[in-house]
Amino acid sequence: MKFAAVRPVSRVLARELAVTALLLLGVSAVVFAILYLAPGDPLNVLLEGQSPRSELALGMREALGVPRTWYGQYAAWFGKMLQGNFGNSIRTGLPVLPELARVGVNTLYLTLGSLVLTLLIAVPIAVHTAAHGDTAGNTAATIGAYILSAVPVFWFGYIVVYVFIHKFGMFPLISGTATKQAQAWLYFLVPIFVLGTASGTLSEVIRHLREELSRVLAEDYIRTARAKGAPVWRHAFKEGFLIPVTEIVSAKIPFLLGGAVIVEQVFNWPGMGRMAWQAAQDRDYPVIMGIALVAAAFVRLGNLLQRVVFTAVNPRASKE
Amino acid sequence: MRSYVQGPASVGESSQLPLWRRAETIDLVYVGYGLLVVALVLASYLLGALGWLPHDPQAMNVGLINAAPFTPGHLLGTDFLGRDLQARLILGIQAYFLPGLLAITISVVAGSVLGILAGYRGGWSDTIITYFDNLLDSFPRLVLILLVIASFKPDIYYVMVVVGITGMPVIANLIAGKIAFLRQTNFIEAAHALGLPAHTVILKHILWFNCRAALVIQATLGMAEAILVETSLSYLGFGVQEPTPSWGNMVQAGANYFLQGNFWPSTAPALAILATILGFQLLGDGLNNLLEGKRGK
Numbered sequence: 001m002k003f004a005a006v007r008p009v010s011r012v013l014a015r016e017l018a019v020t021a022l023l024l025l026g027v028s029a030v031v032f033a034i035l036y037l038a039p040g041d042p043l044n045v046l047l048e049g050q051s052p053r054s055e056l057a058l059g060m061r062e063a064l065g066v067p068r069t070w071y072g073q074y075a076a077w078f079g080k081m082l083q084g085n086f087g088n089s090i091r092t093g094l095p096v097l098p099e100l101a102r103v104g105v106n107t108l109y110l111t112l113g114s115l116v117l118t119l120l121i122a123v124p125i126a127v128h129t130a131a132h133g134d135t136a137g138n139t140a141a142t143i144g145a146y147i148l149s150a151v152p153v154f155w156f157g158y159i160v161v162y163v164f165i166h167k168f169g170m171f172p173l174i175s176g177t178a179t180k181q182a183q184a185w186l187y188f189l190v191p192i193f194v195l196g197t198a199s200g201t202l203s204e205v206i207r208h209l210r211e212e213l214s215r216v217l218a219e220d221y222i223r224t225a226r227a228k229g230a231p232v233w234r235h236a237f238k239e240g241f242l243i244p245v246t247e248i249v250s251a252k253i254p255f256l257l258g259g260a261v262i263v264e265q266v267f268n269w270p271g272m273g274r275m276a277w278q279a280a281q282d283r284d285y286p287v288i289m290g291i292a293l294v295a296a297a298f299v300r301l302g303n304l305l306q307r308v309v310f311t312a313v314n315p316r317a318s319k320e
Numbered sequence: 321m322r323s324y325v326q327g328p329a330s331v332g333e334s335s336q337l338p339l340w341r342r343a344e345t346i347d348l349v350y351v352g353y354g355l356l357v358v359a360l361v362l363a364s365y366l367l368g369a370l371g372w373l374p375h376d377p378q379a380m381n382v383g384l385i386n387a388a389p390f391t392p393g394h395l396l397g398t399d400f401l402g403r404d405l406q407a408r409l410i411l412g413i414q415a416y417f418l419p420g421l422l423a424i425t426i427s428v429v430a431g432s433v434l435g436i437l438a439g440y441r442g443g444w445s446d447t448i449i450t451y452f453d454n455l456l457d458s459f460p461r462l463v464l465i466l467l468v469i470a471s472f473k474p475d476i477y478y479v480m481v482v483v484g485i486t487g488m489p490v491i492a493n494l495i496a497g498k499i500a501f502l503r504q505t506n507f508i509e510a511a512h513a514l515g516l517p518a519h520t521v522i523l524k525h526i527l528w529f530n531c532r533a534a535l536v537i538q539a540t541l542g543m544a545e546a547i548l549v550e551t552s553l554s555y556l557g558f559g560v561q562e563p564t565p566s567w568g569n570m571v572q573a574g575a576n577y578f579l580q581g582n583f584w585p586s587t588a589p590a591l592a593i594l595a596t597i598l599g600f601q602l603l604g605d606g607l608n609n610l611l612e613g614k615r616g617k
Contacts, residue, residue: 019454023458030455034467146598147594149601150597152551152594152597154555155590254457254461255460255461258463261462261466277466299459
């Protein structure tokens, strides 16, 4: 990175950080609004059999320090959240944030691993198609990726489990409870393989990279580079590869996190997705709120990184 | 920031050849397969709605469980209670068809309104809508749905409202980008110069003349998303409940017999999901390449 590019990046970074903070504020407002609009009042549980509108309920609210207005409630909730207090799980009674940190690591492994796998498959196909046009092999690979992306991930999970049990004699295929330590890494890799191939991101990564790369390869400056015998790939790398890849990866993070919910369910993977499923079953809303907030924070973080890369590579962006 | 890349198709619009002659074979194959799937889904939906099924979908036959396809009397075999799979597959379309249409309607209508506000009005409304789009894009859709399920109730129509709302940003961006593109070509200026009122320019000249193909494409892709969400939720146990069939809960119920080697009861609905989602996606992409000329070349 040249030094000339450093100053605009820091300025843009400051702006992007501000935008991210604003968006996270909005995220918390959306989550709060859903809970606020939802029917039912947690106080009803405490005051079972008594009218929630009674003097007793009001007294209870005063005693528990529940603000009466919605903005009071939001401010109180938001203030606690800033201190890292996301409330306690209704089912287990444990504080939400440490629990999320504990299982979130597993989801991070799963999603990052599958992202790497998706890129390992998608990038060669996309680059080859962009460089060589639609050959028969390319078309077949693209159609294959389409089909793989439309495969229901839950069914594909069972297929993989079956193959592993019957071909490789691995059982039980439940992550974390592997008895044979020698094969523990395989138990770890199977869910990553399933999410990485069948989550629906594969074909979109291929399509986006192929379109962008072939657009860039048709630009005048690439023709100039080619004419003077300069390495084309080095010229096309930033605009035709780095930017589209970071763009599509950051755009697909929410899909990967959503796919993780299902894959974790299939493989009993002790991650955030499984926790979200359990929380939705139990209507354990402090937990699912926490998961929604953490997931949205991940998405925003990925987006922030993408913007940083974009600005670093393309200093013109800072003038927009 | 908004951009809309007009493909080469519009440049060659003066070409006298009909669309299917100018098109690439592979796109015609995509669209053909997609239309076939749409026709099958539509016909099956009507059959299910009228109750014209080859079998009673709830009738159990304990003597004939997990039967293979082409068993006499059961073309596609039976499930773990000996219920006819073909009838249940047809009836399973009821689970997503109308909810999916609801989701598409929400995202197309509301997304168009937002896109017009952002692209046509510009200025502050553009900034606010961009913020709103980014906000909606921050949530993994399934997590947001689970949040709504946990706080409201597991109802497919609530879920599809969420799917519709989270589908708005794509359409809003598309329309706003299209309007920005039309402005560059002085199309909108020209329409105003004719003395046309704003609503005519927006509804007729922008939406109808220039965005209808893109909206149909997005609606098609939206149906694929809706099917994916519905089947995933039924699989997770939040959608349609047994004994009412949905492709998702059929995969889930059949999966209990999967490891014993009885693949079919779980694979049949999975293949139905695969073929249908693929059909809607290929239809969308094929139409995109044909009508908007977006093949990456």
